[in-house]
Amino acid sequence: TTGTYSDSGGAFVLKLPRDSATRVINFTLTGYEPLRITVVCSKNYSLGEIIMNEKSVNLNEITVTAVTETAGAGMVSIPVKEFIFMPTPTYSVEAMLRTLPGVASNNEMTNSYSVRGGNYDENLVYVNGIEVYRPFLIRSGQQEGLSFINPDLVESVLFSPGGFSASYGDKMSSVLDIRYRKPSENRGSVSAGLLYNSAHIEGISTNRKISFLGGVRHKSSRLMLNSLDSKGDYEPVFIDIQGVLSIKTGKVSGLSLLGSTALNIYNFLPGSRESRFGTEAEAYRLFVLFEGRERNRYESRNAAMTWDYNPGNTSHKFILSWFGASETEKSDIRGYYSLNVLDKNTGSENFTDTLMNIGTGSFLSHARNSLGANVFSAGYSGTLNVPNLVMKWGLKSRRENIRDNIREWKMVDSAGFSIPYNKGEELIMSSYISAGNNIGRWITEAFAETELRYGNSLRKYIATAGLRVTYNNYTGEILASPRVSFKTDFRDKYSVWLASGLYYQPPFHREMRYPDGSINPLIRSQRSFHTVAGMSHSFMAGDRPFKFTAEIYNKILSDIIPYRLDNVRIIYDGENSASGFSRGIELRLNGEFVEGAESWFSLSVMDSKLRIPGSIDRMFPSPSEQTVILNIYFQDYLPGNPSYRAHINISFATGLPVTSPFNSRYDKFHRMPPYRRVDLGMTRVFRQPLKSADGRTSIFREIVAGIEVFNLL
Template sequence: MKIKILSVLPMLFLSMTMHAQEGTLFGKVTDTNNHSLDLINVTIKGEPMGTSTNESGDYQLKLPANIPFKVVFSSVNHQLTERSVILKNGQKMELNVVLEPKTEELSQIDVEDKQVRKSTLQRLDPRLMSVIPEASGNFEAMIKTLPGVSSNNELSSQYSVRGGSFDENLVYVNGIEIYRPFLIRSGQQEGLSFINSEMVSSVLFSAGGFDARYGDKMSSALDIKYKKPTEWGGAISASLFGGSLMIQGDSKSHRFRHISGVRYKSNRYVLNSLETQGDYDPRFLDVQTFIGYDITDKLEVSFLGNLAKNSYKFVPQDRVTSFGTIQQSLQLKMYFEGQEVDAFTTMTGALAFDYQASEQLKLSIIASAFSTDERETFDIQTQYWINQVDTELGSETLGDSVANLGVGTYLEHARNYLYATVMSAEHKGFYSGERNSIQWGVKAQQEHIEDNLREWQMNDSSGYSRPYTDSIVSVSYFFKAKNKLTTNRVSAYLQDTYTVPLFNGEFNITAGIRTSYWDYTQELLVSPRVNLAFKPDWEQDMVFKFSTGYYYQPAFYKEMRSRNGVLNQDIQSQKSLHLVLGTDYNFKAWGRPFKLVAETYYKKLEDLISYSVDNVRIIYSGKNDADGYAAGFDMKVNGEFVKGVDSWFSLSIMKTEEDIRDDSYITADDDGNQTVNYPGYIPRPSDQRVNVGVFFQDYFPGNPDYKMHLQINFGSGLPFGPPNSERYLATARMKSYQRVDLGFSKILKKPGKEYPKGHILHHVKDAWISAEVLNLMDRQNTISHEWVTDFQGQEYAVENSLTGRRVNVKLSVYF
């Protein structure tokens, strides 16, 4: 079945020819000092519609004509304010509002999205991304501090959620599913993630039990919305890692709007803190735009485009690493010849038509395309020496190498090329009734992938190639794949959210069903998902939630490719049953607002495709060969630990294991009697038992223009084992991941403060400068291991460490 993706557009577009009357409400929200207020909630009382102000305090909202509404303006730190309006058809009404500081305790439920609170989603403040001190510069750094999320690599934007792999996470920008390059194997290559933090207006994240409107993956959903500007402006940011430029604008008629960004990054400075010395030349460039135009008062067309060009060149020179114990202190010396040259070019484009057919009904059509052209090439020869170090106190050779225990050489070669395109067309709808809201969608997708991969490694230990034979020179690892694949997928979903009064409280149920079909495996999948929430009529502001669902993850390119490069035509979808029980509690402490969110969960995993992890590269078995589970507890407390600034603390406790089908090994005793052993359940590669994330802000007493920003990440050790070995051998543990990043910022210009013409800050709305100490404790965290062999044939796992301490300076200016 060949799907004609674009042929559905005319038919779906005809369904939008209905007309309804409406007007436009717009204006500015300021405080009592005439300072613009951003992220003020602008909602319609009793109706499921609303928006929020941008960084200039501006907002715009379309309302049905000739109907009286009460517009509610609210925020955590200001008094709730209501205004009554009636718009005529085609009218553009300006309504400017001044908010008073909050002087009485108001329930936080008045100022947040009630529907989000009753789901497994949590809303994040995108403004905090600009002040979080971290090394990658990617938006995902904020996600990594959330409960249930773990990551042990500050250079990478990838993360694991509740025991899942990196490939089990959904990411959407403006409703478009985002894809990553396929051949990335290390954080050094990764560069910039898709999300441009300067363009983000809202962030929703679910760590499990998410709705049917989100796609077919097993772990998490990240839902990003970009800004719709209401005035001209921009932002410039520069640091020792690179810089960015953002420009936004809105026409006088408020029909045309755009926001565009350019980012450049080179993490050479931070890579020079790695143990392997050499010439690092990483260059990452990203150009992105989001354009919208109101064809009529009810019909809007928008375009999202992205072009990313990432190149990575590395010429290694040498490395010296100490390892071992106090009793046996060893040193590894390595010298390199050769280089690595990689290039990744990705493009994403999406065209969307949004039609507000009536006050209750919204229809959308989206056509999108993604392409990636990836090249990974390297030829690197490594010579190593394993030496014993003198540890005897008082010895003249203390700390020097006194004996050579092993010498060897290995040669690594790769010529990997991949080209892929993903095209899709979909229709989405939203209908809001008096007590319920219905969402639906239909999507057709086609994928085309061509790969030509060839890589091998030859090991030589003490003059003998390993594995040793007396007839040929063999290699220890060889991989070759040449595939060309075109497949089609169809998916659809329908979900209904219903709210009713119950036991002097409010009961909310969201029930949905999702179905999908993939012509490669001819699987027809049906995924039911349910979320229940109850808010009792108590003095305490609490919501109790329960979510469950059966989640499928159909294989994509990497999962269906075996270790010898052959595509598995019998591959089946991985499956996960989610059970999530949680609570959401808003409370006051020290007269300031706080929120406690806690969830306990269990995930039953079936038909898993087992894998191992090397740095950030996932190596799949290419077959459904395991079953498993994940269980744990997550909690997060956030609020104003210091008045006026938000901070949070998160804790996750989790265990995830899998049982590889039909795996066994044989052992023999001294008498030669053999025993067959079955490993049973073993830790999954993502089994990080304890995670702690902290983001804390403070300011100097009496001078809030000077602020401190602290980020702490702790994760217990991940499992690992010898390379290219059976999965049951991967039960050793890396040392724990511990990292502290500290930042200090100084506000140079506050919003609303005016300077005379000719002053350097006259046209600047907001500006600050910050200094960051990254990896404050200079902790040598481990990302993987180098395996070397001595004269006796004993293998040593030598840690490959991540980046050391670095200082960064950043300037951010908004105009």
């Protein structure tokens, strides 16, 4: 056997004896199909031109992971790629948040969440630097529909449960910072299921100056709602359309347009409801027969224009945005109820059957509520980035206009006592609200922040100090919020951080209202002073990456507006009458317990208390306090075949404190049973090569088929 190499032009010389023997010559070249030629070595034999065919090599998709510094002390980066596999009935990014320490929600149908003892209204949410808002009139999770955030469009997710920097706005609990993708290729996706359907498309022009990202979603939770205790005809329809158009206007400038529209319709024709409750020794059955109908419609729209200008080591961003909402609730429902004692004698033939009736009655509820909201904002932010120094500054002004009309009442009658005895007397209602409000205000915000960096490859130090100033023309307040943090990294394995700051929350629509629907003109901003200390350790175990994180926090609360939770609706007292604290410790371990599949375990222990004048002079639990919260998200796959995967999401939380809706005393409470939930998902991933063996291009890069089982407990 002998061989040779060709030159760059393909010419080569191969010396063989002229013995008229038959020989085989093999030609090989990287990227081309091997070629075999049979020759007869005789005098004056010439091979002529050798032509080789290109070879297509099918490669599986790979992911390149870079280790970068987070956006601030205690900021958590959430792996977006895991969302597609997580079993969740809401199909939202917020579902992943609830697996983090300190984050809780006692309703699997809602996108709302509470953080470290706060409520659902205390969380900032940004998409591409634009603040987004929760629905206003929503009462229950099944009415809520789709979250604003479209998971198909998301590129990065950053979350801070407290101690965030001055560049973020004025809320007391947390910040969620979402960035949508900037398309670099033409592609799309389609998802179809029994509860949720979505599609997205993205593309970029040949000159790389214009790109588009858009998505549409549809959700119908009828199958899940039919499993509730309340039986009837559920008609939920949730639709959302979003798009982002980006135009490169120059070498260092660009324009981005974001638009969205969402329509959530929830109609319900109730039939009956049966509930069993009590203890092993004393059990009851409540049966309710309904008449009537509930019709709700929630619409929201967003539009934003962003212009970026990034010359040299500075960057400038100008944002104009508008948010609009139109919500209506119409409900007329009559119910006839019967309360019975159950037989709990295990030896009885009538075990679990009704022993006696101890009460009957009826009720009638009525609602005609409407709300319209418009929020216009204009803002500018800038950044200077030089070695070892980053400076940020910004100015923003927004106009908020909210108009609402609340007309709702409920009458309960078990023996005719609500009927007037004398002619002309008023009916006795268990609850009655009639109010109309038109609120308009200007809020102007400014911030400045400096970040100093020092160190080398072995040790790094980052110190950040900032000040945020807010003026609210409705309350007349000028609020100053200083915020500082310090972080140090050792060999990219250990991190330690400390953050502290003052956080105000100007009252929005719900906080300003008394329970009777009227507005408190003397309402003030709520205040929270945060202190957070934490550490993280990145390590390898069995050649797989892991990270352990621990954090302790303390929040001192003042000028708090007390509230009660009614499902996901928050009913405020309308007065800055409470003070208190929230403190706790949080632990998280995440990593590849099986190679290539990230899982994590989160544990939170919390103590959140309030003191309200008028109640007994002592601390009692805040309405969102859950002493212990445990979340586990675990992934596994068949040995030797990672395309078959299983995903399990486990949640446990101690019960919330609840009070009677007819009792104004917050100290008269009891604990709900612990919240327990297990969701299981099983998927099969089909990875398609971009080109098949015969050279044809495939339109599918990946196909995922799965089945999910919710609430196994």
